[in-house]
Amino acid sequence: MQIDSSKIIITGAARGLGLAMARHLAATGAKLGLIDIEQAALHEALSTLPGSGHHAHVANVADEDQVDHAFDALADALSGIDAAVNNAGITRDGLLVKVKDGKVVDRLSMDQWQQVLDVNLTGVFLCGRAAASHMIKQGSGGVIINISSISKAGNFGQSNYSAAKAGVAAMAVTWARELARYGIRTASVSPGFTRTELVAGMPEKAIARITSQIPAGRLGEPDEIAATIRFILENDYISGRDFAVDGALRL
Numbered sequence: 001m002q003i004d005s006s007k008i009i010i011t012g013a014a015r016g017l018g019l020a021m022a023r024h025l026a027a028t029g030a031k032l033g034l035i036d037i038e039q040a041a042l043h044e045a046l047s048t049l050p051g052s053g054h055h056a057h058v059a060n061v062a063d064e065d066q067v068d069h070a071f072d073a074l075a076d077a078l079s080g081i082d083a084a085v086n087n088a089g090i091t092r093d094g095l096l097v098k099v100k101d102g103k104v105v106d107r108l109s110m111d112q113w114q115q116v117l118d119v120n121l122t123g124v125f126l127c128g129r130a131a132a133s134h135m136i137k138q139g140s141g142g143v144i145i146n147i148s149s150i151s152k153a154g155n156f157g158q159s160n161y162s163a164a165k166a167g168v169a170a171m172a173v174t175w176a177r178e179l180a181r182y183g184i185r186t187a188s189v190s191p192g193f194t195r196t197e198l199v200a201g202m203p204e205k206a207i208a209r210i211t212s213q214i215p216a217g218r219l220g221e222p223d224e225i226a227a228t229i230r231f232i233l234e235n236d237y238i239s240g241r242d243f244a245v246d247g248a249l250r251l
Contacts, residue, residue, distance in 0.1 A: 001082065001083065001142075001143055001233045001234060001236065002234075003025060003028045003029060003030050003230065003233055003234060004028060004029035004030070005029055005030070005031065006029075006030050006031070006082040006083060006233075007030070007031045007033065007078040007079065007080050007081055007082045007083075008025055008030050008031070008032055008033070008081075008082060008083040008084070008085065008233075009032075009033040009034075009035060009071065009074055009078075009081055009083070009084045009085070009127075009131065010022050010025075010032060010033070010034055010035070010084075010085045010087055011035045011036070011061050011084075011085070011086055011087050011088035011123070011127055012035070012036060012061075012087040012088030012089060013032075013034035013035060013036050013042070013045060013056075013087065014034070014036035014038050014041035014042045014044075014045045015041060015045065015196075015197060016196040016197055016198065016222070017087060017147065017191065017194065017196060017222050017225055017226075018034075018036070018085075018087040018088070019045050019048075019222075020222030020223055020225065020226045021085055021087065021222075021225070021226045021229050022034060022045065022049055023048065023049060023050065023226075024223060024226035024227065024229070024230060025226070025229070025230065025233075026049040026050050026051045026054065027050045027051070028230065029051065030051075031051075031053040031054060031078055032049060032054040032055070033054070033055050033056070033057065033074035033075075033077065033078050033081070034046055034054070034055070034056040034057070035056070035057055035058075035059050035061070035070050035074070035088070035127075036056075036058065036059075036088070037058065037059065037060050037061075037088075038058075039058045042056050042058060043056060053078075055074055055077040055078060057069075057070040057073050057074055058070075061086075061088045061119060061123030061124075061126060061127055062118040062119050062122055062123045062126070063126075064126055067123075067126040067127055067130050068126075068130055070130075071127070071130035071131065071133075071134060075134050080134070080138055080140075081131055081134045081135060081138070081142065082135075082140075082142050082143070083142055083143040083144070083145070083233055084127060084128070084131035084142075084143075084144050084145070085145045085147065085229060086123070086124040086127045086128060086144070086145065086146045086147060086168070087147040088119060088120075088123055088124075088127075089119060089120045089123075089147065089164075090115065090116060090119045090120065091116065091158070091161055092111075092112040092113075092115050092116050092160060092161075093112075093157045093158055093161065094106075094108045094109070094112050094157060095108060095157055096108050096159050108159055108160065112160060113159070113160045115160075116160035116161055116164055117160060117163070117164055120160075120161065120164035120165065120168065121163075121164040121167045121168060124146050124167075124168050124171065125171065128144050128146065128171065128175060128186075131144050132144065132175070132179055132182075132184060135182065135183075135184050136179075136182050136184070140183070141182065141183025141184055141185075142183070142184050142185075143184070143185045143186070143187075143232065143233055144172075144175060144179075144184065144185075144186045144187075145172075145186070145187050145188065145189060145229060145232055145233075146168045146169065146171060146172045146186070146187075146188040146189075147168070147188070147189055147191070148165045148166075148168045148169040148172075148188045148189065148190040148242060149161070149165040149190050149191060150190050150191070150192050150244055150246050150249065150250065151165050152165040152166040152168070152169050152190060153166075153250070165190070168188060169188045169190065169242045172186045172187055172188040172240065172241075172242065173186075173240045173242075176239040176240030177240065180239065185236070185238060185239035186239060186240065187232045187238055187239060187240065187241050187242070187243065188241075188242045188243070189225065189228050189229065189232070189242070189243045189245060190242055190243065190244045190245070190246070191220060191225050191245050191246065192214065192220055192244070192245065192246025192247055192249045193210050193211075193214065193219050193220065193246070193247075193249070194219060194220040194221065194222060194224075194225060195219040195220065195221055195222065196222060199219065207219070213249060214246070214247045214248070214249045215247060215248035215249065216247030216248055216249075217247075218247065219247075220245060220246065220247060224245060225245055228243055228245050
């Protein structure tokens with residue numbers, strides 16, 4: 001795919017990895033459609049993008065009607081959709097069961113479980129479906145990229161997040177096989193520990209502990225994840241694969 005002048009939708013684009021991707025792709029000439037649930041942050045993010053012709057739409061990716069409306073509106077505003085990056089996600093960490101003195105004192109709640117599955121898994125399904133529908137109608141193919149995580153292999157205290165991210169990577173494989181006939185490629189990216197605002201705000205001791213586990217000896221940078229997105233978009237023979245960007249860390 002030629003990124004210059006392409007129309008790309010990114011979810012969870014108001015900050016963090018989503019905003020880094022948006023800035024990186026906008027700098028290469030792409031026209032961006034940003035989706036996020038936080039209106040003020042979304043429009044502030046939109047104002048920081050290089051280039052012109054970008055648009056934004058507020059939506060909860062876990063809500064079917066809101067997703068369909070957002071993709072319809074952005075497809076109209078951008079005059080089509082060439083690619084979509086399903087990045088929106090949340091965490092609600094907790095142990096499956098918390099035990100003290102041999103007794104179960106707490107459990108991962110249904111709310112914690114469902115909130116993460118709704119946004120991180122169902123949200124990706126809804127956005128992927130909406131993007132594919134527009135691409136098929138346009139008849140010009142496209143690319144759908146799901147943002148997974150190295151936690152897809154299972155991570156302590158993240159039953160909900162790990163399950164969702166494993167599902168996100170699996171959907172990319174499934175869609176690659178289903179959508180190839182329409183010229184649509186799909187892939188997933190599994191970042192490791194990356195220097196987002198959330199991680200940068202952690203205590204220095206916690207960051208040092210995390211970094212000590214990474215063979216590369218440092219956190220990833222958001223722009224390195226964005227560069228991987230660009231690589232997938234530009235290489236027309238990539239489909240159905242997951243790309244771990246984690247400094248050789250494997251959970």
